[in-house]
Amino acid sequence: MNSPAQQGHHIVKAFSEELEQLSASVATMGGLAESMISDSIDAIVTRDSDLALDVVERDKRIDALQRDVERQIIRLLALRQPLAWDLRVCIAALKISADLERVGDLAKNIARRTRALNEVEPLALAKSVERMGRLVQGHLHEVLDAYVSGEIAGAVGVWERDDDVDEHYNALFRELLTCMAGDARLIGPGTHLLFIAKNLERVGDHATNIAELVHYAVTGSELTAERPKGTPLEDPAS
Amino acid sequence: MADAAAPNSSTLYHPVRIDQPVKVAAAGVEVFYADKQALHGINLNIHDRSVTAFIGPSGCGKSTFLRCINRMNDTIDTARVFGSIRIDDEEINDRGVDPVLLRARVGMVFQKPNPFPKSIYDNVAYGPRIHGLASGKDELDAVVETSLKKAGLWDEVADRLDQPGNSLSGGQQQRLVIARAIAVNPEVILMDEPCSALDPIATARIEELIDELRENYCLIIVTHSMAQAARVSQMTAFFHLGHLVEYGPTEEIFTNPRDRRTQDYITGRFG
Numbered sequence: 001m002n003s004p005a006q007q008g009h010h011i012v013k014a015f016s017e018e019l020e021q022l023s024a025s026v027a028t029m030g031g032l033a034e035s036m037i038s039d040s041i042d043a044i045v046t047r048d049s050d051l052a053l054d055v056v057e058r059d060k061r062i063d064a065l066q067r068d069v070e071r072q073i074i075r076l077l078a079l080r081q082p083l084a085w086d087l088r089v090c091i092a093a094l095k096i097s098a099d100l101e102r103v104g105d106l107a108k109n110i111a112r113r114t115r116a117l118n119e120v121e122p123l124a125l126a127k128s129v130e131r132m133g134r135l136v137q138g139h140l141h142e143v144l145d146a147y148v149s150g151e152i153a154g155a156v157g158v159w160e161r162d163d164d165v166d167e168h169y170n171a172l173f174r175e176l177l178t179c180m181a182g183d184a185r186l187i188g189p190g191t192h193l194l195f196i197a198k199n200l201e202r203v204g205d206h207a208t209n210i211a212e213l214v215h216y217a218v219t220g221s222e223l224t225a226e227r228p229k230g231t232p233l234e235d236p237a238s
Numbered sequence: 239m240a241d242a243a244a245p246n247s248s249t250l251y252h253p254v255r256i257d258q259p260v261k262v263a264a265a266g267v268e269v270f271y272a273d274k275q276a277l278h279g280i281n282l283n284i285h286d287r288s289v290t291a292f293i294g295p296s297g298c299g300k301s302t303f304l305r306c307i308n309r310m311n312d313t314i315d316t317a318r319v320f321g322s323i324r325i326d327d328e329e330i331n332d333r334g335v336d337p338v339l340l341r342a343r344v345g346m347v348f349q350k351p352n353p354f355p356k357s358i359y360d361n362v363a364y365g366p367r368i369h370g371l372a373s374g375k376d377e378l379d380a381v382v383e384t385s386l387k388k389a390g391l392w393d394e395v396a397d398r399l400d401q402p403g404n405s406l407s408g409g410q411q412q413r414l415v416i417a418r419a420i421a422v423n424p425e426v427i428l429m430d431e432p433c434s435a436l437d438p439i440a441t442a443r444i445e446e447l448i449d450e451l452r453e454n455y456c457l458i459i460v461t462h463s464m465a466q467a468a469r470v471s472q473m474t475a476f477f478h479l480g481h482l483v484e485y486g487p488t489e490e491i492f493t494n495p496r497d498r499r500t501q502d503y504i505t506g507r508f509g
Contacts, residue, residue, distance in 0.1 A: 008507040015506065081465055083492050084501045220494030
């Protein structure tokens with residue numbers, strides 16, 4: 001999110017360096033959050049409880065990174081009084097880091113549920129969850145690339161395609177309900193999968209938030225047009 | 239000078255969001271110091287009952303433009319001013335306009351407080367006396383008291399009005415000078431870096447005063463402090479190399495400037 005080539009260098013070099021450090025920290029958080037989502041999906045597919053445990057452990061690092069990002073931003077606001085592009089980059093970093101911290105929490109929750117799922121017979125619907133997970137992970141990856149490069153096209157793309165995630169979720173929700181209605185023994189694992197799907201849907205929402213923040217930081221204006229919505233659904237898990 | 243009044247299409251104007259009438263309207267203002275052109279086709283509407291900040295690097299023309307508004311450039315032999323400046327639809331550059339009377343309507347406060355070598359009372363009473371704005375001692379006393387109160391200085395000086403104005407602290411002197419400007423019932427108050435010689439507490443007092451004066455006056459402030467412009471003004475104009483580059487609501491200029499030169503200046507980048 002700091003592109004000296006486009007924005008030019010500050011006369012006070014340390015200011016540019018601090019903004020670059022901030023963006024690097026947010027990018028590190030983003031990389032960690034994305035790997036947590038990716039590995040939590042892998043852990044479902046491969047039924048790898050150790051990997052799931054590793055994802056749970058990684059959440060502490062993302063929390064620590066978020067505190068570090070917040071410290072950097074408070075320091076920048078107090079000591080540098082950023083304006084214009086610099087101000088927008090700071091505010092976006094503050095909010096993006098909060099979104100990424102939540103993504104970490106959701107990945108941790110997915111990993112915990114995966115460990116529980118691995119205790120019982122595999123469900124066929126895990127495949128559908130994997131497809132949805134890869135889609136969400138792709139959105140997260142794309143929006144983080146947009147953050148690093150400052151190219152808003154990728155961010156706008158993710159923002160426009162959030163309804164794909166919602167549709168995947170709605171389809172999966174119906175499948176899981178049908179499945180659980182047919183066999184009461186599947187209610188336990190089915191509920192875990194349902195919550196995993198819900199968590200992934202929320203990760204998609206965070207990716208959309210990040211897309212909006214990248215757009216704001218780069219252009220100074222909000223993405224305000226009404227986003228296309230999928231079919232509404234009565235959702236007890238939301 | 240055929241194009242002296244030609245609109246300067248290069249200026250970027252944001253939509254105005256102040257619900258106040260235009261007080262000062264400048265059109266095609268150009269200023270030359272001898273052969274050197276200091277201002278190029280400035281078109282700018284300044285709104286009443288609001289604070290407008292002029293920002294820009296040294297030598298950008300912001301003070302020159304400020305000085306056009308009360309014809310202070312008349313006092314410089316080599317200065318020539320072209321174009322139109324209207325205050326309430328009255329052209330101030332018309333031959334019939336008396337610059338002395340104009341400067342009573344358009345007060346000015348400078349970087350360095352410049353009280354007259356007189357008592358606190360006489361500093362404030364001077365203007366009303368020469369302009370015949372008060373008949374009798376009682377009325378003059380009332381004008382002095384009201385002006386000092388409006389300038390937020392009364393409580394500090396009420397018991398020593400006969401002492402010299404320059405015995406006050408820098409911040410008090412600046413408020414005394416503002417009281418002196420207010421005493422002649424101005425409509426517009428120009429301030430050329432009014433806080434650059436003051437400490438943060440005195441600066442805060444002046445800024446609070448500016449905010450209060452906004453209720454009744456059209457204020458224009460030149461400042462090198464981005465933070466001050468952001469704190470006190472509703473509209474901000476960015477000048478660069480004698481051009482008005484960008485003009486709009488302060489909030490927009492400081493969060494989302496549209497011109498690269500504005501952004502480079504306010505964020506401290508190489509231009």
